[in-house]
Amino acid sequence: MTPLVLASASPRRVELLARLGVTPAAIDPADIDETPRKAEVPRPHVARLAAEKAAAVAARHPGKVVLAADTLVAAGRRILPKADDEATARACLGLLSGRRHEVLTAVTVIDAAGIARHRLSSTTVAVAPLTPAMIERYVDGGQWRGKAGGYAIQGAFEAHVRFLSGSFSGVMGLPLFETRAMLVTAHVLPA
Numbered sequence: 284m285t286p287l288v289l290a291s292a293s294p295r296r297v298e299l300l301a302r303l304g305v306t307p308a309a310i311d312p313a314d315i316d317e318t319p320r321k322a323e324v325p326r327p328h329v330a331r332l333a334a335e336k337a338a339a340v341a342a343r344h345p346g347k348v349v350l351a352a353d354t355l356v357a358a359g360r361r362i363l364p365k366a367d368d369e370a371t372a373r374a375c376l377g378l379l380s381g382r383r384h385e386v387l388t389a390v391t392v393i394d395a396a397g398i399a400r401h402r403l404s405s406t407t408v409a410v411a412p413l414t415p416a417m418i419e420r421y422v423d424g425g426q427w428r429g430k431a432g433g434y435a436i437q438g439a440f441e442a443h444v445r446f447l448s449g450s451f452s453g454v455m456g457l458p459l460f461e462t463r464a465m466l467v468t469a470h471v472l473p474a
């Protein structure tokens with residue numbers, strides 16, 4: 284089997300790969316500019332970022348298989364930010380309260396011959412109404428830090444999710460179904 288370079292700084296993605304039995308031979312985060320372009324809508328945006336992360340890292344590892352992903356939370360055509368401070372987390376949670384949103388995770392794998400393949404996982408998440416007190420308690424817990432849309436489903440927030448339709452691992456940052464198929468094609472995993 285071919286070794287894998289993971290183009291991600293996300294510890295969740297390492298954990299999710301481990302569930303497929305894959306330990307990356309190298310972890311080399313891409314560190315690209317993730318700002319949406321003017322008028323860029325969610326799907327093209329998330330797909331572009333995964334592709335750009337993979338391409339940037341593949342240029343440093345010729346002949347290796349490279350995997351990159353990007354996760355975003357979309358409320359309609361609106362792209363929610365990654366929450367790096369309490370005010371952003373609070374604003375995101377207020378917006379998601381009592382409604383459905385989409386979590387998109389794009390995955391790009393560049394194989395050893397340099398061929399790039401792309402998949403997109405889309406999950407609908409229905410969040411129950413959140414009172415200001417619930418939002419404050421969640422913000423105090425800090426689990427939102429560094430997460431797209433201001434929450435981490437793999438923690439206390441799941442108690443506010445009425446239903447989810449799609450991929451739980453996709454919401455966490457790496458959809459296992461699509462990722463396994465792509466790693467089989469790239470000869471990182473056996474069929």
Ligand SMILES: Cc1cn([C@H]2C[C@H](O)[C@@H](COP(=O)(O)OP(=O)(O)OP(=O)(O)O)O2)c(=O)[nH]c1=O
Binds near residue numbers: 317434435455456
């Ligand atoms: C919605 C949601 C997001 N997230 C995380 C997944 C991603 O790590 C993060 C979104 O940011 P990303 O830009 O996708 O990833 P990253 O910056 O953590 O890592 P890198 O760009 O180096 O690959 O939010 C959760 O862990 N749980 C959730 O429920």
